[in-house]
Amino acid sequence: MVQTWLWIGVTGMAVGAVFFGFGAHNARTERWKILYTLNFFICIIASVLYLSMALGQGFNVIHGRPTFWVRYVTWFLSTPLLLLDLIFLGRTSLPTAGSLLGANALMIATGLVAALSPDPINYIWYLVSCGAFVAVFYLLVSPYRLEAEQQHPRSKKAFRKLLTVHLVLWTGYPIVWLLAASGFDVLTQGLETMSYTLLDLVAKVGFGILSLNTLGQLERAGEVEKVLQTEVSAR
Incomplete structure (x- = not known):
């Protein structure tokens, strides 16, 4: 079951990478090209590192627990790009963007x-990582959302939907971590792998498609044109 789900991860991410790669190649504007390109690299990074897990690499039994430590490499490389999707769409200020990326890096590093870590020290670091996640959560629902809605006042619902999906999916990761062998060991390794793979596919491929849909809504609302006109006037 573990290998099956790892190969599903390889294939699903590869399909996503092909989709976003063709989209970037055929993008009609620079904004679409940027968004397609970000999502392409999110998926190709995940596909390649899922391949390493499927081939039996990036895995060790640590403190008696089976651990795919390469997952954290995948997340450390791909989650900043996911946040850049949001930052790009919301036209986020540099302080907010930097804070999001910094808190995210702390969350993944301490999760690793x-x-x-052995029991019970692992739970201390888990709480530290969850604290960083709370910071990411706060930054997204407060300063990020307010800035995005200020930049795109006619597309508030689109951003709220995007944020809701993003935060619900990301909340699933610490829950799986706690229930898997890394925590209370309630889930079998097969169920753990299935859970992480499904979360990754939806949080990367699915969220990438949703981000494209959001850009389409911004364009239909005239938000992109308004911003571009403002920039031209400022020059």
């Missing part, structure tokens, strides 16, 4: 330390 938690996975590599």
